Amino acid sequence: xxxxxxxxxxxxxxxxxxxxxxxRFLSIxxxxxxxxxxxxxxxxEILGRIQPGDFLVAGKNFGCGSSxxxxxxxxxxxxxxxxxxxxxARIFYRNSLNLGLPLLVSKDASARVHPGDELEIDVTAGVIxxxxxxxxxxxxxxxxxxxxxxQAGGLVPYLRKKYAA
Amino acid sequence: MRMTLAEKILARASGRESVAxxxxxxxxxxxxxxxxxxxxxxxxxxxxxxxxVWDPERxxxxxxxxxxxxSEKTAATHKxxxxxxxxxxxxxxxxxxxxxxxxxxxxxxxxxWPGMVVVGTDSHTTTHGAFAAFATGIGATExxxxxxxxxxxxxxxxxxxxxxxxxxxxxxxxxxLVLHIIGxxxxxxxxxxxxxxxxxxxxxxxxxxxxVLANLAMEMGAKVAFTPADETLASYLAQRTGRAFAPGDLxxxxxxxxxxxxxxxxxxxxxxxEPQIACPHAVDQVKPLSEVGEVLVDQAVVGSCxxxxxxxxxxxxxxxxxxxxxxxxxxxxxxASQQIYREAMRLGYLDTLIEAGAMxxxxxxxxxxxxxxxxxxxxxxxxxxxxxxxIGRMGSKESGVYLASPAVVAASxxxxxxxxxxxxxxxxxx
Ligand code: SF4
Numbered sequence: 001x002x003x004x005x006x007x008x009x010x011x012x013x014x015x016x017x018x019x020x021x022x023x024r025f026l027s028i029x030x031x032x033x034x035x036x037x038x039x040x041x042x043x044x045e046i047l048g049r050i051q052p053g054d055f056l057v058a059g060k061n062f063g064c065g066s067s068x069x070x071x072x073x074x075x076x077x078x079x080x081x082x083x084x085x086x087x088x089a090r091i092f093y094r095n096s097l098n099l100g101l102p103l104l105v106s107k108d109a110s111a112r113v114h115p116g117d118e119l120e121i122d123v124t125a126g127v128i129x130x131x132x133x134x135x136x137x138x139x140x141x142x143x144x145x146x147x148x149x150x151q152a153g154g155l156v157p158y159l160r161k162k163y164a165a
Numbered sequence: 166m167r168m169t170l171a172e173k174i175l176a177r178a179s180g181r182e183s184v185a186x187x188x189x190x191x192x193x194x195x196x197x198x199x200x201x202x203x204x205x206x207x208x209x210x211x212x213x214x215x216x217x218v219w220d221p222e223r224x225x226x227x228x229x230x231x232x233x234x235x236s237e238k239t240a241a242t243h244k245x246x247x248x249x250x251x252x253x254x255x256x257x258x259x260x261x262x263x264x265x266x267x268x269x270x271x272x273x274x275x276x277x278w279p280g281m282v283v284v285g286t287d288s289h290t291t292t293h294g295a296f297a298a299f300a301t302g303i304g305a306t307e308x309x310x311x312x313x314x315x316x317x318x319x320x321x322x323x324x325x326x327x328x329x330x331x332x333x334x335x336x337x338x339x340x341x342l343v344l345h346i347i348g349x350x351x352x353x354x355x356x357x358x359x360x361x362x363x364x365x366x367x368x369x370x371x372x373x374x375x376x377v378l379a380n381l382a383m384e385m386g387a388k389v390a391f392t393p394a395d396e397t398l399a400s401y402l403a404q405r406t407g408r409a410f411a412p413g414d415l416x417x418x419x420x421x422x423x424x425x426x427x428x429x430x431x432x433x434x435x436x437x438x439e440p441q442i443a444c445p446h447a448v449d450q451v452k453p454l455s456e457v458g459e460v461l462v463d464q465a466v467v468g469s470c471x472x473x474x475x476x477x478x479x480x481x482x483x484x485x486x487x488x489x490x491x492x493x494x495x496x497x498x499x500x501a502s503q504q505i506y507r508e509a510m511r512l513g514y515l516d517t518l519i520e521a522g523a524m525x526x527x528x529x530x531x532x533x534x535x536x537x538x539x540x541x542x543x544x545x546x547x548x549x550x551x552x553x554x555x556i557g558r559m560g561s562k563e564s565g566v567y568l569a570s571p572a573v574v575a576a577s578x579x580x581x582x583x584x585x586x587x588x589x590x591x592x593x594x595x
Contacts, residue, residue: 005451014352014447018343018555021442023535027231029205041562052212065555067288069205069304090357090388091288094303143189145318145324155306164214 001150003102005053005080007115013059015094018061020071034070035077036116041131052079055119057110059085063092069099076101082121084128084139086110097146100154104128109137123127123150124154169324169423170391171359171418174299184297186323186426195298196201196276197311198225198285200267204242206286207249209309218253219315226250227256227267232529234261235537265502265528268292272376273356273504275406279394279417284311289470289552291387294360294379295372296402297394297417302383313573322357322388323426324419331434336586338480339374340472340550340570342433343364343381344441348451356386358426361419366433367392372401373474381552382447382470394418440585442571445565446556454585460567461493463545465578467571468499468526469533472550475505475512477571482514484575486587490522491581497539498523499531523581539575541566548577 021034026100028034036112039046056075062085063071070097073094075083084103096103102123117132124147126139142150152158166183168176176184178192199206203226210218218224226246234240243261243490250258257276264270268289271277277594279297283290286308293300303317311317327346338402347354360382361565375392382390392398394410394417403409412416431437439453467481478500490496498518500506506528509515515525532539533551541547541560549559554566576586 003226016447016555018558022557024557026202026237026534026536027242029208029242029496061356061386063551064352066371067286067290067302068202069306072304087353087356089353089386091302091304092512094307098306098310143320145189150171153234155310156209159213159310160562161311 001121003053003123004120004136005055005081006051007057007113007117007119008050008054008080010115011056011058014061014064017057017063017068017071021068021074026068026070028070031073032077034074038074038078047078049079050078053081054158055080056080056083057085057113058083059110060087062088064089067091069095072096072099072101082123084109085115097149098155100150102150104139105138106139112137122133166420167424168420168426169359170297170361170419171299171324171389171416173419174282175279175319175321177416184321186321188222188321189318190321191316191318192282193316194223194284194311195281196223196225196283196329197308198227198267198271198283198287198290199244199308200227200287201230201246202286202305203246203249205305206308206312207246209306210312213309213313213390215313216243218312219257221253221255223315224255224312226255226269227259227264227270228261229264229266229529230534232261232527233535236284257389262503265500265505266470266473266530268376269474269501269505272296272501273405275402278402279398279410280492284308284317289380289382291390292376292380292381292470294382294390295375295392297391299389301389308482320357322359324359324361324423325355326361326363326425326428327431328365328428329431329433330363330364331366331432333433334368334438336440336572338570338572339370341379341441342437343378344451344568345437345442346431347381347385347449348441350385352385352447352449354385355382357388359391360387362390362392366402368395371476372398373476377471382551395512409420440570442573442583443568445554445567447555448552448568454573457583458548460583462548462577462582462585463494464539464541464547465496465530465574466495466499466539466547466551467574468497468501469530469551470501471497471552472571473501473505475508477550478505478509478514479512481571481575482517483590484521484572485518485521485579486526488521488589489578490578493581496521496523496578497526497532500528502528532559550574550576
């Protein structure tokens with residue numbers, strides 16, 4: 001599973017779910033509409049920069065805080081193709097697999113890729129190739145369960161196939 | 166077998182003899198809790214297309230984040246959930262005025278029992294580790310999977326054991342202790358890990374105080390957190406369920422020779438000498454009160470699933486008794502549940518608080534989630550007994566939230582600035 005795109009923004013450590021998706025918009029339950037409020041309070045400039053398929057890069061513990069799935073949905077429906085970080089908070093990580101948004105854990109890539117770089121990412125093999133600089137980075141391997149979910153496009157299609165198809 | 170409590174519970178729930186950290190297991194779920202985000206769960210569940218939930222008896226739904234409905238949008242969400250609850254015959258449903266904050270409602274109604282696997286669509290589901298349950302937060306789509314299958318995959322976490330020795334000094338509470346620990350370990354200090362809190366100080370705590378530890382363990386990234394299944398817990402549960410468990414039952418305790426990733430020993434009397442304050446905008450920005458400096462306070466909040474229980478209202482009432490809330494400050498008090506509300510009323514705590522100038526808000530999350538009932542304007546400062554102080558959590562992104570114990574919050578409301586409860590206490594005596 002390979003995705004290509006550009007790094008739209010680079011964020012620091014401990015980017016929390018209130019920063020990603022403020023609590024005041026939690027009454028919005030249409031997943032697509034959540035994208036309008038991505039980073040709205042803390043980094044309002046990022047949303048306009050995201051082109052479909054772009055990547056976000058972050059430090060450690062991205063997505064810490066609340067279990068709100070809107071934080072993942074907002075990232076995904078804003079058009080982000082994958083997030084690369086040093087580490088992710090666990091609920092955010094699972095929410096992303098469940099919504100079919102690839103996450104890559106790579107300390108080196110997180111430190112060395114820059115906004116504007118063009119990347120090619122092999123999600124299942126865990127390889128991040130920076131076409132702009134020619135550097136290549138390894139990401140932590142995904143467990144088979146995660147690969148299955150991403151390949152299905154998330155938990156809903158996965159379970160629909162298993163139970164209701 | 167050398168297993169920690171997290172390992173034991175996951176082994177039992179996945180039908181294995183034993184499990185070890187980093188193994189992936191599929192565990193059966195004993196209890197699945199949701200609040201207003203049950204509406205998101207419902208949508209994903211209907212997209213999956215299975216007609217009936219796996220077990221309506223094991224699902225609990227509690228309205229707390231936006232009660233009573235603050236907008237037409239929320240009213241519609243509440244309505245959709247009520248209809249779903251009826252159609253699926255979900256019996257354990259706590260509507261507006263019947264419950265309170267989800268974590269308190271589960272606890273006080275005896276829904277959680279040691280050894281259970283509990284999932285909730287709320288990150289602070291770790292709170293139920295105070296009942297020696299493996300309890301963790303999940304997202305809405307994942308919950309739709311639980312409603313469908315009644316099981317979930319988990320990576321077995323490694324465990325950090327935190328033993329608290331010594332004694333908590335006057336005015337030092339579970340909140341100060343756990344804020345200190347979070348400051349020490351950092352916001353990701355227990356990421357993906359289980360935490361076992363134990364030691365004489367923890368064993369000496371009420372169940373309400375233990376819930377504070379397990380609740381805030383989330384703020385250092387913990388997947389689950391436990392306090393001991395001892396006599397104190399057994400008698401709490403016996404009062405609410407009429408059932409008891411044997412406090413020595415090894416199903417509910419780690420093996421004496423369990424393997425830990427790390428064991429941290431804290432001498433509370435030595436390390437936590439002062440009230441601890443988490444400064445804006447991160448829960449791990451913790452300082453002892455004397456290092457916080459002069460901070461004027463616009464709003465003070467006593468409430469939430471962290472510190473809105475009876476003992477919290479009691480200490481807040483004791484601190485403000487005989488005082489008035491400072492003219493520049495407003496004090497909001499939110500009992501965590503209807504039961505606590507009534508008890509606090511019966512015992513006179515609410516009257517004392519109201520006399521001092523506090524406003525009592527209805528049981529629920531209130532301003533903790535930043536939707537209604539106490540939103541902050543730009544430039545305002547709040548001291549709060551809640552558990553998060555992220556940018557914009559309680560309103561404007563230019564407001565600041567300091568987290569502290571209920572005693573410090575109440576004292577600061579009286580002083581109009583962040584102070585040690587002792588200051589206010591001395592004034593009343595002199
Ligand atoms: S009181 Fe606050 S932290 Fe607790 S469940 Fe409600 S919003 Fe979440």
